[in-house]
Amino acid sequence: MMAQSHDHSYKLLFSHAAMVEDLLCGFVREEWVREIDFTTLEKVSGNYISDDLRERADDVVWRMRLRDRWLYVYLLLEFQSAVDPFMAVRLLTYVGLLYQDLIRAGPLTVESRLPLVLPVVLYNGRPRWTAATELAELLEAAPAGLERYQPQFRYLLLAENRYSNAELAPLRNLNAALFRLENSRDPAEVQQVVAALVEWLQAPEQVSLRRAFAIWLRQVLLPARLPGVRIDEVNELSEVRDMLAERVVEWTEDWKQQGLQQGLQQGLQQGLDAERQLLLRQVRRRFGEVVAADSAPLLAQIALPAVLEDLGEALLDCADGAAWLAAVKNRLAGDGE
Numbered sequence: 409m410m411a412q413s414h415d416h417s418y419k420l421l422f423s424h425a426a427m428v429e430d431l432l433c434g435f436v437r438e439e440w441v442r443e444i445d446f447t448t449l450e451k452v453s454g455n456y457i458s459d460d461l462r463e464r465a466d467d468v469v470w471r472m473r474l475r476d477r478w479l480y481v482y483l484l485l486e487f488q489s490a491v492d493p494f495m496a497v498r499l500l501t502y503v504g505l506l507y508q509d510l511i512r513a514g515p516l517t518v519e520s521r522l523p524l525v526l527p528v529v530l531y532n533g534r535p536r537w538t539a540a541t542e543l544a545e546l547l548e549a550a551p552a553g554l555e556r557y558q559p560q561f562r563y564l565l566l567a568e569n570r571y572s573n574a575e576l577a578p579l580r581n582l583n584a585a586l587f588r589l590e591n592s593r594d595p596a597e598v599q600q601v602v603a604a605l606v607e608w609l610q611a612p613e614q615v616s617l618r619r620a621f622a623i624w625l626r627q628v629l630l631p632a633r634l635p636g637v638r639i640d641e642v643n644e645l646s647e648v649r650d651m652l653a654e655r656v657v658e659w660t661e662d663w664k665q666q667g668l669q670q671g672l673q674q675g676l677q678q679g680l681d682a683e684r685q686l687l688l689r690q691v692r693r694r695f696g697e698v699v700a701a702d703s704a705p706l707l708a709q710i711a712l713p714a715v716l717e718d719l720g721e722a723l724l725d726c727a728d729g730a731a732w733l734a735a736v737k738n739r740l741a742g743d744g745e
Contacts, residue, residue, distance in 0.1 A: 417628050418485045419468055425446070425470075426614070426617060427617070428449060430581045431528075434584060435583060440474065446472060448471075448472050449472045450470065451469070451470050452471055452480070467483055469481070469506065478523040479524045479526065480524065481528060482499075482503055482506060482525055483528050483530060484499055484502065484527070484529050484563075485530050486530065486533070487532060490533075490535070491539050492539055493538075493540070493546075494539070495539045495540075495541075496539070496540055496562070496563060497546065499561075500559065503527055527563040528563065529563055529566065530566050531566065531568065532590050537570075541563055544558070544560065568586075568587045571584075573597075580608065585605050595660050598630075598652060602621075602649045603649055605621055606618075619645070622647065625645075626639055639651075680713060684707045687707060687716060688700050690723055695729035702729075706733070706737065715739060719735070719736060
């Protein structure tokens with residue numbers, strides 16, 4: 409549910425032209441960006457239906473004039489906790505659906521060329537992004553002559569966790585502010601960034617964007633950092649700033665406590681993982697790779713360090729792999745792990 413709320417609130421933020429302009433100007437370091445006419449920014453539909461009638465509700469798509477042609481920016485908002493190793497394939501499919509939709513809608517003709525598309529993945533997860541950004545990296549090596557028939561595709565990755573506060577803080581850029589909030593370490597830092605956003609977004613025509621930031625802060629960022637803490641029902645960015653000013657001391661303590669609890673849970677999990685890996689290495693040395701592979705899913709069900717320790721001792725008494733696997737299964741059945 410939280411990931412879905414995050415997805416919807418980001419779509420709301422990037423439904424504003426100012427966010428798209430700042431994203432391209434601040435984080436796409438290419439010369440051609442200077443040639444974009446940002447007064448032509450136009451949001452287009454992101455709902456496409458493939459030829460087999462399967463509907464794809466895509467992310468955020470904008471178009472703008474680059475010199476004398478249209479440039480489409482396909483912005484995929486990625487909030488999964490795990491990195492998708494085949495993102496290049498996934499995004500290639502989405503861009504293909506965009507092209508199909510443009511062909512159906514016209515006014516493209518047989519002689520017409522398809523418009524340019526910039527595919528962007530905006531990733532806000534904590535794990536470092538490790539997936540290939542180029543399709544060629546996912547394909548098997550082709551023999552000479554066959555490689556020319558393989559599809560070529562790459563996307564631009566913008567991973568928020570790769571930017572440090574030192575890089576982002578000097579920038580008067582809405583996306584830099586968003587990234588700083590995502591990477592924030594305490595309510596005081598959130599308060600500082602929100603105060604800057606209030607100053608930048610004072611114009612009457614920016615009221616919708618101010619509210620979009622306020623909704624994201626109230627419904628997504630603050631509840632995630634302060635679970636169980638009541639967040640006031642505010643819909644204006646200046647109200648979020650005032651709320652933070654009033655409760656920054658109290659919330660800092662809650663924030664630290666939440667971080668401590670998360671750290672303890674992560675430490676316990678890491679300790680369990682290390683014990684499992686040690687036990688699997690011992691199983692592998694005694695009974696071989698097959699028994700170790702059969703043991704892994706069984707040991708993954710055990711959540712108590714003491715049980716793993718007991719099984720480590722039981723391993724010494726087992727005459728063969730069958731006896732060992734039976735011992736693990738009996739322990740699981742007996743403890744209800």
